[in-house]
Amino acid sequence: MIAPSSLPRLIHQTTRRPLTLVEHEQAFSSSGEVVDALKELEASGLMGRGGAGFPTHRKVELLRSQRSRTKYVVVNAMEGEPASHKDRSLIAANPHLVLDGAEALAAMIGAKHIAVCVAREFSTTINHMERAIHERQRRSQRGPLIELHTPPGRYVAGEESALVHWLDDNQCLPQYRPNRPNVLRIGQGVVLLDNAETCANVGLIARYGAEWFRSLGTSLHPGSLLVSVTGAVSHPTVMEVAAGTPIRQILEAAQADRDPQALLLGGYSGEWISGRNIDLSFDNAALKTVNASVGAGIIFVLPKSGCGIGEIYNIVRWMANESARQCGPCAFGLPSMADDLGLLLAGSKEAGAALRRLNEQASQIDGRGACHHPDGVVRFVRSSLRVFEDDIRAHASGRPCAGARGPRFATVPRLERGDELVWE
Amino acid sequence: MGVKRRPSTFVLKVNPILCDGFGHCAELAPELVNVDEWGYPIIRQEPTKINNAGAYESAKYAVRGCPRQALQIEKITDAQP
Numbered sequence: 001m002i003a004p005s006s007l008p009r010l011i012h013q014t015t016r017r018p019l020t021l022v023e024h025e026q027a028f029s030s031s032g033e034v035v036d037a038l039k040e041l042e043a044s045g046l047m048g049r050g051g052a053g054f055p056t057h058r059k060v061e062l063l064r065s066q067r068s069r070t071k072y073v074v075v076n077a078m079e080g081e082p083a084s085h086k087d088r089s090l091i092a093a094n095p096h097l098v099l100d101g102a103e104a105l106a107a108m109i110g111a112k113h114i115a116v117c118v119a120r121e122f123s124t125t126i127n128h129m130e131r132a133i134h135e136r137q138r139r140s141q142r143g144p145l146i147e148l149h150t151p152p153g154r155y156v157a158g159e160e161s162a163l164v165h166w167l168d169d170n171q172c173l174p175q176y177r178p179n180r181p182n183v184l185r186i187g188q189g190v191v192l193l194d195n196a197e198t199c200a201n202v203g204l205i206a207r208y209g210a211e212w213f214r215s216l217g218t219s220l221h222p223g224s225l226l227v228s229v230t231g232a233v234s235h236p237t238v239m240e241v242a243a244g245t246p247i248r249q250i251l252e253a254a255q256a257d258r259d260p261q262a263l264l265l266g267g268y269s270g271e272w273i274s275g276r277n278i279d280l281s282f283d284n285a286a287l288k289t290v291n292a293s294v295g296a297g298i299i300f301v302l303p304k305s306g307c308g309i310g311e312i313y314n315i316v317r318w319m320a321n322e323s324a325r326q327c328g329p330c331a332f333g334l335p336s337m338a339d340d341l342g343l344l345l346a347g348s349k350e351a352g353a354a355l356r357r358l359n360e361q362a363s364q365i366d367g368r369g370a371c372h373h374p375d376g377v378v379r380f381v382r383s384s385l386r387v388f389e390d391d392i393r394a395h396a397s398g399r400p401c402a403g404a405r406g407p408r409f410a411t412v413p414r415l416e417r418g419d420e421l422v423w424e
Numbered sequence: 425m426g427v428k429r430r431p432s433t434f435v436l437k438v439n440p441i442l443c444d445g446f447g448h449c450a451e452l453a454p455e456l457v458n459v460d461e462w463g464y465p466i467i468r469q470e471p472t473k474i475n476n477a478g479a480y481e482s483a484k485y486a487v488r489g490c491p492r493q494a495l496q497i498e499k500i501t502d503a504q505p
Contacts, residue, residue, distance in 0.1 A: 176439045178498075327440035328464035364460055370441045 001029050001208070004215035008240040009224050010200050011093040018128045021135045024096040034209045038064075038108050041202065043210035045222050050076060050195030051266065051296040053284060056202065062183065063109040063192045070189030071111035073144070074167065075102050077118045077125065077196040078151065078158030081267045082318075082412055083298045086226035087196040088125050089238040091118075095132035098196050099146065101203030106144045109192055114146045117163055119153030126150060155322035159371050160184065160193045162324070167191075173324050174371035197226055197297075217243035221283035225294065231264075231301035231409045232257040243283040243294070250282060250299065262302045262387055264410070266295020268315050269376025271383035272308075291383065300410060307403035308388035309395050311410045312381070313341040318412040319377050330374040333365040337381060344392065347400040355396045359385070431499035433471035436483050440464075442494035452489045453482040471500050 002009060012019075012027055019027060034040055042057040063071065075098060077087040091098060102114045116133070118125050126148065133146045149167060151157050157172035164184040166172040184191040194202070201223060205213050214222040221243040230236040233256040241250055251258055260275040271292040273280070280286050284293050302311060320334035340354040340361075358381065366378045385392060391401055436456050438449075445463035449456075456479060458466045472479050487495045 174441075176441045178437055178439075328443060328445050328462055329440065329460065332462040332464075333460075364466065368440060368464070368466070370439070 001031055002027075004208075004212050005242075007216070007224060007242065009204060009216070010090055010097065010197065010226060011238070011240050018092055018132065019094045019096060021096055021132070021139065024094060028097065028100075028204075028207060030207050031209075031212075034206060037104055037206040040205050040210045040213075041108070044205045044213040045210075046198065046201050046205060046213070047221070047284075048195055049197035049201065049225070049297065051269075053293065056194065056198055059181075059192060059194070060105065060108050062181065063190060066109075066183060066190045068188065068190045070113070070187070071106075071109055072113045072115060072167075072186055072189050072191045073102050073106045073109070073111045074163065074191055074193040075114065075116040075196055075199050076158060076160065076163060076193055077116065077129075078153065078163065079119065079122075080153055080155040080158040080322075081296055081298065083228060083230050083264075083267055083300050083410070084296050085228045085230075085236065085238050086297055088122060090197055090200060090226060091125050091128050094200075095128050096136075097200040097203045099132060099136060099199075099203075101194075101199030101201065101206070102146070103143060104202050104206035105192060105194065105199065111192065112144050113189075114144050115149050115167055116146065117149045117151060117167075119157070120150035121153040154324075155319070156324050156371060156373050159373070161371060164191050164193065173326060174369075174373070176370040195296075218281075218283050218285065220285040221294075225282070225297050227282070227297045227299060229254040229256055229299045229301065230411070231299075232260060232303035232306070233301060241282065244281045244286070246279055246281050247299065248278045251278070251301065254299075256299075256301045257303045259304065260301045261304045261306060262308060264300035264302065264311075265292045265298065267298045268319060268410075268412075269373070269380055270295045270298065271379060272387040273383075274387050275302075275304075291386075302409060305403055305406060306409050307345075307401050307406060308384065308391050309341065309345045309401075310404055310406075310408055312384045312388070313338065313345045314408055314412055315410055316341055316377060316381065319373075319380075323373060324371075327369040327374070329365045329368040333361055334374060334377055337361055337365075337377070341381075344395045345400070345404060347395050347398045347404075349398070351396045351398065355392065429501050431501045432474060433500045433502075434474055434480065434483065434497050435469070435471050435500065436467050436486065437496050437498050438465055438467060439494045439496075442492045444492055446491050448489045448491060449486040449495060453479070453486040455479050456483055457486065474499070 046056045047053045079087045151166045161175040168186045317338040320338045325331040340358045343354040450459045
């Protein structure tokens, strides 16, 4: 058993390969105290780790109340966010913990099927998962049926309705859902979809209970978080920290730049915060004061030498390309915003007009897609305009900063065939 | 108890996946729909009174006139006072 307030919890690894089922059961031996896992889940206050931070027990309650005969648990390990590496690290350390959680969730709602989704580009992760599933099914044929699915790894393919659409109909396109929260369906069956890290936490709560879980983190944001730190770091790392750890401490542990220009939190649809706010603690309640959130647990570090506008342009260009091109405001609006950012970056004559248009379009596009992809980009651009206000004014008046021609720090996957979309 | 309340307001909703920006809705219900620079509808978000007969009629025209059948009227019943 793992001591209550010790770290790491999830990535609890002694070898360089994933834990086998036997090793896993030794490391995470049950305390035998938990009677009602659902009650413990509610008391734990676990919030989804996929980015939105929705309370997990409310999702479970919604699915429990469904009368449908067929129920599915879907584990989302798609990780389409280029700055995130946590789900892959988690599965590389201990796939059985994720499967434990999925089985606990299946028992809570009465599901007989579990679908684990890993993007087909991540072949190592697929191997680890396949092996873990095989180990379980070899030991026992009882319990829910676990299947591995490998959808194509586009950014929006990990959006929950797109993922369910893939499982239902082999199309990873988001669906129109006017009345949220609604229940997603595969055929006639209803679906409970959770992020891989959320599942791993459920696995721990079902073993050790809520009190154990809450011994780390803050009262409003309990538990531990997997944080991917990228950008100006010596090595991009995934770390497990208690929620509420000061950002400065995380950066020190990751050997990152401790005097950054700005930090991007939550991923490429997240929010920038200024480097001055480095002493804030990393949990949703504290970050709300600067209009940011933990999101999927991502910290991207932009050093003083970097050019914010250049990073923003790269990211928005890539996000525009990742649009599924289903809804007009997203398909036309995002490339147009990327073009305007390009004009700003170059500090051309039209830069002032581009800045005005950017503000206009941000409010025009907001909330008009079927999924939240355009909203994420709008949120990202708005926070950029706030945090890099001075830089943007300099760029708009035709005086690009020194870093504008320098290297870029945010990695975006190369766009296939130049700028053109390749969608399967 | 057992009193059925009538919906008092409505909003026009578009399914953005179906919508291809024909722009018929903006012609048929100009008081509710504007178009953006690419021709896609920007619909009034605030609920409109159903007894505003002109607006309600034109919303119904817009729903019927949409070539992609992407529009629908959502009626809202006020919560019990």
